[in-house]
Amino acid sequence: GQSLEQPSEVTAVEGAIVQINCTYQTSGFYGLSWYQQHDGGAPTFLSYNALDGLEETGRFSSFLSRSDSYGYLLLQELQMKDSASYFCAVRAGSGGYNKLIFGAGTRLAVHP
Amino acid sequence: NAGVTQTPKFRVLKTGQSMTLLCAQDMNHEYMYWYRQDPGMGLRLIHYSVGEGTTAKGEVPDGYNVSRLKKQNFLLGLESAAPSQTSVYFCASSSMTETSYEQYFGPGTRLTVT
Numbered sequence: 001g002q003s004l005e006q007p008s009e010v011t012a013v014e015g016a017i018v019q020i021n022c023t024y025q026t027s028g029f030y031g032l033s034w035y036q037q038h039d040g041g042a043p044t045f046l047s048y049n050a051l052d053g054l055e056e057t058g059r060f061s062s063f064l065s066r067s068d069s070y071g072y073l074l075l076q077e078l079q080m081k082d083s084a085s086y087f088c089a090v091r092a093g094s095g096g097y098n099k100l101i102f103g104a105g106t107r108l109a110v111h112p
Numbered sequence: 113n114a115g116v117t118q119t120p121k122f123r124v125l126k127t128g129q130s131m132t133l134l135c136a137q138d139m140n141h142e143y144m145y146w147y148r149q150d151p152g153m154g155l156r157l158i159h160y161s162v163g164e165g166t167t168a169k170g171e172v173p174d175g176y177n178v179s180r181l182k183k184q185n186f187l188l189g190l191e192s193a194a195p196s197q198t199s200v201y202f203c204a205s206s207s208m209t210e211t212s213y214e215q216y217f218g219p220g221t222r223l224t225v226t
Binding site: 008030031033041042043044045048050087089091099100101102103104105 | 147152153154155156157160170171202213214215216217218219220
């Protein structure tokens with residue numbers, strides 16, 4: 001089967017750095033994605049890691065270790081607007097097929 | 113471009129009623145998906161399609177049917193709604209390349225079954 005684990009909630013203050021971890025078990029692994037979802041909104045894509053290492057996109061970075069079946073999302077210089085739920089999602093399948101299995105999500109609360 | 117659109121945005125059904133949710137995308141994507149999202153459970157894949165005329169089961173397909181008669185549209189049907197199908201339904205689409213990894217989501221349909 002396939003499963004992902006991530007913390008249910010994280011709290012931080014404005015300007016701080018927060019790391020959201022994700023561990024997974026899956027077959028046919030292609031890569032790890034991260035999505036952001038504000039309350040009442042749709043998920044939006046943040047990042048994708050297919051290879052080991054760190055990918056940086058502005059204030060957000062994502063890391064993957066395929067050997068450890070582990071990844072994380074790093075958010076720097078936190079802003080109030082970063083308060084949202086963050087989902088890791090494993091891209092799995094065959095032949096380049098884009099099937100995503102989502103974790104249950106981590107709710108991030110940013111306080112002044 | 114509108115991206116991915118869903119109709120309706122909200123719906124209340126009584127147990128046993130049927131309905132169809134419509135998803136449309138204008139990005140010429142091959143892949144389309146239907147997810148449901150329940151509190152604390154993330155997104156779960158109901159059905160998906162890898163191209164016009166094709167559909168396949170996801171993680172939680174029971175009680176739902178889908179059709180992809182046109183490339184830009186993906187319909188989700190509930191033949192006999194049950195309270196357990198109360199959820200927020202999201203449609204998504206993506207292109208069909210090895211390096212294409214982003215799914216684009218619609219705004220969602222909030223369905224309540226009483």
